[in-house]
Amino acid sequence: MAIFDACGKGQLYEKGWEMLILGVHREPWHDTGAAVLVERGGKVELVSVTQERLDRVKDSRAFPSDAIEYCLDAVGAKQQDVDLFVSDYVEVPVWNKDRLIKGDYHPLLHNVTDPRVGTLDAPVEKVAMINHHQAHAASAFYASPFDEAAILVVDGRGSDKETQSLYVASRKDGIRLLEKSDRLGLGLLYATITVKIGFGILNEGKTMGLAPYGYQLSADIIDWSKRRFEGIHTDYSRLCGGRYELHDPLPPMTEQTKARLAYEVQEEIERGMLHLARHARQVTGAKHLCIAGGVGLNSVANYRLLREGLFEDVFIQPACSDTGLPLGCALHGYYQIMKGNIRWKFSGPYLGRQYSKSEIEDAINSFSGYEVSPDPSFNKTMSLLVENKVVGWFQGRSEIGPRSLGCRSILMSPCVAENKDLLNARVKHREAFRPFAPAVLEERAQEFFNLNRPSPYMLLIADVKKEKQSLVPAVTHVDGTARVQTVNRDANQPFYRLIELFGEQTGVPVLLNTSFNVAGEPIVESPQDAIRCFLSTGIDALLLEDVLLIKRMEPKTRG
Numbered sequence: 001m002a003i004f005d006a007c008g009k010g011q012l013y014e015k016g017w018e019m020l021i022l023g024v025h026r027e028p029w030h031d032t033g034a035a036v037l038v039e040r041g042g043k044v045e046l047v048s049v050t051q052e053r054l055d056r057v058k059d060s061r062a063f064p065s066d067a068i069e070y071c072l073d074a075v076g077a078k079q080q081d082v083d084l085f086v087s088d089y090v091e092v093p094v095w096n097k098d099r100l101i102k103g104d105y106h107p108l109l110h111n112v113t114d115p116r117v118g119t120l121d122a123p124v125e126k127v128a129m130i131n132h133h134q135a136h137a138a139s140a141f142y143a144s145p146f147d148e149a150a151i152l153v154v155d156g157r158g159s160d161k162e163t164q165s166l167y168v169a170s171r172k173d174g175i176r177l178l179e180k181s182d183r184l185g186l187g188l189l190y191a192t193i194t195v196k197i198g199f200g201i202l203n204e205g206k207t208m209g210l211a212p213y214g215y216q217l218s219a220d221i222i223d224w225s226k227r228r229f230e231g232i233h234t235d236y237s238r239l240c241g242g243r244y245e246l247h248d249p250l251p252p253m254t255e256q257t258k259a260r261l262a263y264e265v266q267e268e269i270e271r272g273m274l275h276l277a278r279h280a281r282q283v284t285g286a287k288h289l290c291i292a293g294g295v296g297l298n299s300v301a302n303y304r305l306l307r308e309g310l311f312e313d314v315f316i317q318p319a320c321s322d323t324g325l326p327l328g329c330a331l332h333g334y335y336q337i338m339k340g341n342i343r344w345k346f347s348g349p350y351l352g353r354q355y356s357k358s359e360i361e362d363a364i365n366s367f368s369g370y371e372v373s374p375d376p377s378f379n380k381t382m383s384l385l386v387e388n389k390v391v392g393w394f395q396g397r398s399e400i401g402p403r404s405l406g407c408r409s410i411l412m413s414p415c416v417a418e419n420k421d422l423l424n425a426r427v428k429h430r431e432a433f434r435p436f437a438p439a440v441l442e443e444r445a446q447e448f449f450n451l452n453r454p455s456p457y458m459l460l461i462a463d464v465k466k467e468k469q470s471l472v473p474a475v476t477h478v479d480g481t482a483r484v485q486t487v488n489r490d491a492n493q494p495f496y497r498l499i500e501l502f503g504e505q506t507g508v509p510v511l512l513n514t515s516f517n518v519a520g521e522p523i524v525e526s527p528q529d530a531i532r533c534f535l536s537t538g539i540d541a542l543l544l545e546d547v548l549l550i551k552r553m554e555p556k557t558r559g
């Protein structure tokens with residue numbers, strides 16, 4: 001920690017570097033953001049943030065000016081210090097028509113909707129535009145532990161309207177595209193059913209949560225015989241159109257119909273991903289597989305794929321949605337364009353900037369309605385959890401990607417069945433059917449879950465062991481599964497220690513871990529965001545780095 005504080009204003013490094021690359025994912029896509037890669041002193045380091053965390057608009061499509069400034073500021077750099085700008089491109093004419101700016105600067109890095117705002121003045125010779133799927137592929141492979149791998153990218157659509165791509169990669173030769181599909185694929189199928197159920201776009205996670213409720217409810221609603229699997233293609237064009245419509249009429253949309261649709265599409269995603277994985281293995285002969293693109297967030301499909309044992313190991317980029325694209329752009333720029341040769345050691349998705357002690361103090365002094373606990377220890381925090389309090393947890397650098405993994409989290413005891421409803425009523429306000437996830441000490445995960453490998457990014461679903469379900473009812477889904485995060489001591493020491501203490505006290509080394517936000521809002525980023533969320537919800541206490549805030553109880557008036 002001292003290294004961060006010593007640099008002031010949350011900067012990660014003293015000024016000075018051998019190379020600085022800025023990766024940008026910009027509008028009109030959703031989840032815009034930025035990443036800065038620095039090579040310095042024989043090491044590669046990254047900072048990355050999604051624009052939504054800063055402008056506080058969920059899935060923000062804004063030009064990522066705030067994210068760019070945040071990342072450059074974290075390393076003490078300015079735009080003119082950047083050696084290479086890398087962004088993914090969009091080949092849709094209607095989106096490009098406003099980009100008529102000419103001159104010495106690259107037009108594609110200007111704001112589409114308003115060129116006067118958020119312009120990135122990048123000299124043409126320092127700009128590289130890369131394919132959206134290529135950026136996804138780089139984000140997964142260069143973060144993976146593999147020297148060689150096949151890479152599957154599966155999302156809605158990429159730069160050239162492709163839906164699924166297969167790459168082969170090696171540290172020596174880089175990443176090479178083998179095949180791609182432009183047919184209506186798994187991502188758009190899942191999005192279409194999600195819209196039909198009524199959850200709206202970008203809410204596929206809700207469909208996954210609803211799916212177990214549709215098991216054996218009735219016969220198939222969708223005629224799945226109409227799909228075609230062929231090589232890299234999983235073609236659903238005889239079932240769906242491109243604008244979230246289904247060709248065949250649906251029965252009346254009752255709760256049962258919704259659950260059945262969710263169940264069917266979930267099963268289909270699993271079949272489709274298995275087909276693609278088998279195809280990737282057959283074509284590349286690779287022992288390892290990397291997965292990126294939004295469909296990689298489907299933790300149920302991921303674990304089914306792993307259990308098939310098609311590959312010796314599989315790495316799923318924790319920011320496999322478009323939130324990981326800035327990272328992929330920066331990594332592609334470093335390894336494939338600048339031919340950087342220092343290996344980036346990916347030790348977790350904690351890529352936000354550090355907040356200094358004075359920034360934390362300023363935030364605490366800007367609000368009221370709480371007391372600073374004289375005992376800010378982890379022991380005290382643990383005892384609040386044992387007393388069944390709701391605890392906000394803000395530690396270190398924020399996580400990139402859609403999941404909170406122990407740096408911006410809301411925590412509760414998993415041992416009380418009612419905690420799910422209690423948390424929903426007091427803080428999260430989510431649909432009642434959606435499960436909450438457990439974070440468990442890595443070494444003790446197998447005592448509670450049928451999981452034969454670490455799951456550090458909450459991207460795998462596993463069965464909760466029958467005899468343990470009554471011990472962790474708040475994180476056991478209706479079908480007896482859980483979306484598990486295994487916590488490694490070295491990857492996140494404070495979080496590990498807290499769970500360890502809770503385990504020593506209760507015998508259950510597990511905590512309910514959900515993202516630090518309320519429904520419809522982005523995860524908190526700054527200390528101010530965290531305090532605001534703490535004060536506006538039913539969170540009882542907030543550990544903000546090493547300061548424990550306890551909400552002040554208003555005296556009840558007699559009446």
Ligand SMILES: [Fe+2]
Pocket residue numbers: 132136155156157158293294321322
């Ligand atoms: Fe994507």
